[in-house]
Amino acid sequence: MSRSAKQITRPALLGRSNTARSAGFAGLVVALVLLCALSVAVGTRSVGWEDIAAALTGHVDSIGAAAVSVRIPRTFLALLAGASLGLAGAVMQGVTRNPLADPGILGVNMGASLAVVIGVAWFQISSAQAYIWVAILGAGGAAVFVYTIGSLGRGGATPLKLALAGAATSVAFASLVIAVVLPRNDIAGGIRSWQIGGVGGATFERIYPVLPFLAVGFLVSLLSARKLNSLALGDELAAGLGERVAIARAMAALGAILLCGATTAVCGPIGFLGLVVPHIFRLLIGVDHRWLLPFSAIGGACLLLLADMLGRVIARPAELEVGIVTAAIGAPFFIWIVRRQRIREL
């Protein structure tokens, strides 16, 4: 094996044999189940086992049981959102072949925010269905826009150009959001808290409408794993292997956009999760998307549950929105990646 080839196939810490990966995956799923249990049990208010048991069987007699019964949909939402964002991040990094791709950095979440805010302020949308459609539209529009701008000029969509285009678009959208919200005192508070990104206050009624979108998103994303593997070889080689590059890319991107848009509609923009998770698992299990995608989904769910619990515990008796926690963890990670990479000059 030549030196350069060795550098390309980075060592995977968990090993790249399928048994090792399967074992790792099983371990991760177990961890996820444990975290779900913890997330129901741990919170601003400490509760006893009988409260948890009561809430799980549908009784809300004590304050503790009531607290737990609020935490169940919250945990469920954190699980879904984390899995979606982790998976969407992995797909986006594959589609753009760009280590800095993340729904937050590329402005996709902000696009969804802007669309929702405009919908609320000008078109009086209020149904959950409408929220989701609008958010997905906004996410898709922003993704196409940022990718188009970032890929103009020499060298196509380099990490730097994409990140800059995304950051710039985010700033621009953010000021547009404020422009829409400011004159309307009535919706400012609600939108402000939605904008930070959090899973608190979740109810099953708010989660149900988003499930079909997420299901399609998961399916499309996971099915595109093989295509992403071909794309990773470069467009020419992928085309040579019989892949229709443009269609493969559009399919995978569509999956990611569905996931981000739907998640943002319910939780608000949660940044950096999609950036961090795929990098961790690329280090652990290697670059094969057939493994990387499911690992990223489960890992994203684990991380978001952890971040949510952290936010509930460290600021007692108040709560820290999970969007703030993920940014506080994720931004240093982003800087670390930037320092590690040899970023091409503009």
Next chain:
Amino acid sequence: MTMPSSTLDHIVSGRRLRTRRYRMVLGLLAAVVAAFFVLALMVGQSVTPAGDVLRVLMGENVPGASFAVGQLRLPRALMCILAGLSFGLGGVAFQIMLRNPLASPDIIGITSGASAAAVFCIVVLSLSGPIVSIVAVIAGMGVALAVYGLSFRNGVAGTRLILVGIGVSAMLESFVAYILSQAPSWSLQETMRWLTGSVNGAQMAQALPLLLALVVFGGLLLSRWRDLEALRMGDDMAAALGVRVAVTRVLVIVGAVGLIASATAITGPIAFVAFLSGPIAARMVKSGGSLLVLAALVGAILVLVGDYVGQFVLPSRYPVGVVTGALGAPYLIYLIVRVNRAGGSL
């Protein structure tokens, strides 16, 4: 060896032409600033005749005009000019030093550092007045230092610095979002207004410290303009021309951060002014003098016009930051496209 006299003539006449053009643009910009200043004093909710404005400025008590002009319009217009000069000057200094129009303080996290400190002082510590400005300046310096240090690896590459700045700024913004989420809801509208950048309720007492900062830090920058011009050609070239690169860098950072942070502490981060002024000024002249003064004047015009539009032209009243944000967004995108295509800089 002597140059053929025709070539020499050509160079001399070209240089004279550029100098003349530079002076013309400079005079024109100054005239525009003055014109908008007068307009802002004369025309508001009602039109005050020039004579009355003049008498108010001379200190006479004119019934019906003293309050509107002396208490409302004059401080506001002055604040617009001072903030615009500070943002324009600070922004262009960074852009020239890092040789990249995207390296403006709003993108690389310095503005968000100052915002975070100011919001923390205002909301959590309930401070107000000059102490907030001082803390904001110190925090801005700290963030600049941190970004510079974090992007240091065998020297600082401009692109790495920008990306690290994006990460740092995301982190600081999540901090701001957290503090705002804790803020009492009656102050929400006000803090949001501040975060967008606004000169509402400007007072003479606020203008003085800003003027002081402009003189001290702006003077520092202007005294370095020749070294900055040399830095535009690259660090090695500048060093060969006898510029002490490291010292100049530190001085420029101190000056620019001082300007940006003091203005941010008082008016909030007025979106995109620091970012836009330099490139706009650069398109007006080729060379013939320093961009610094031109960019400062452009900044003043942007803020004056933005505030005027936000107050009187749009259907509902917006703070100036919303207007400059909305105006700046398309220009920013255009700039990214142009930089991508040409790979050029300021």
